Amino acid sequence: EVQLVESGGALVQSGRSLTLSCRASEDTSGYLMTWVRQAPGKGLEWVSAVDPVGRTKAHADSVKGRFTISRDNAKNMLYLQMNNLKPEDTAVYYCARSRFAGSIWVGYGYWGQGTQVAVST
Numbered sequence: 001e002v003q004l005v006e007s008g009g010a011l012v013q014s015g016r017s018l019t020l021s022c023r024a025s026e027d028t029s030g031y032l033m034t035w036v037r038q039a040p041g042k043g044l045e046w047v048s049a050v051d052p053v054g055r056t057k058a059h060a061d062s063v064k065g066r067f068t069i070s071r072d073n074a075k076n077m078l079y080l081q082m083n084n085l086k087p088e089d090t091a092v093y094y095c096a097r098s099r100f101a102g103s104i105w106v107g108y109g110y111w112g113q114g115t116q117v118a119v120s121t
Contacts, residue, residue: 002026002110004095009115016085020115022078022095029053029073030101031109035080037091038114047093048080051103062088085119092116 003025010018020035035047048059048069057069068081078095096111098104 002028002097004097004110004112006093006095006112006115009093009117011118011120012085013120014086016119017081017083018085018117020080020082020093020095020117022080022112024076024078024097026076027073028076028078028097032098032103032105033069033071033078034096034098034105035069035078035093036096036111037089037093037117039088039091042091044094045091049105050078052101056103082117085117087119087121089117090119 004022006022008020030052034049036044037047038044050057050069050071054071059067066084070079092114094111094114097109099107099109
């Protein structure tokens with residue numbers, strides 16, 4: 001069973017940058033990977049996704065132009081570079097692997113414990 005561990009969350013001021021990391025315990029190179037987040041008292045919100053080889057990327061409108069997803073399959077790592085952070089970005093951020101290998105998302109296979117990002121005004 002693959003383990004996913006997120007790190008890099010912090011308390012920062014508006015306009016600052018952070019890079020989140022997600023380390024997998026085994027090879028995830030054949031799978032679509034995503035970042036999702038959950039703000040206090042809110043439901044899960046999809047943030048970004050990257051295809052198995054790291055070529056095609058997608059980002060939610062709320063973060064487009066500010067956040068960039070990337071992966072390093074040789075290191076079993078997934079990243080989320082977050083620039084120009086806003087208070088609305090305050091949330092626990094999770095990385096997740098799709099259930100099945102390939103470029104189609106068909107539900108969550110695994111996700112990590114999350115890392116907390118808090119953005120002050």
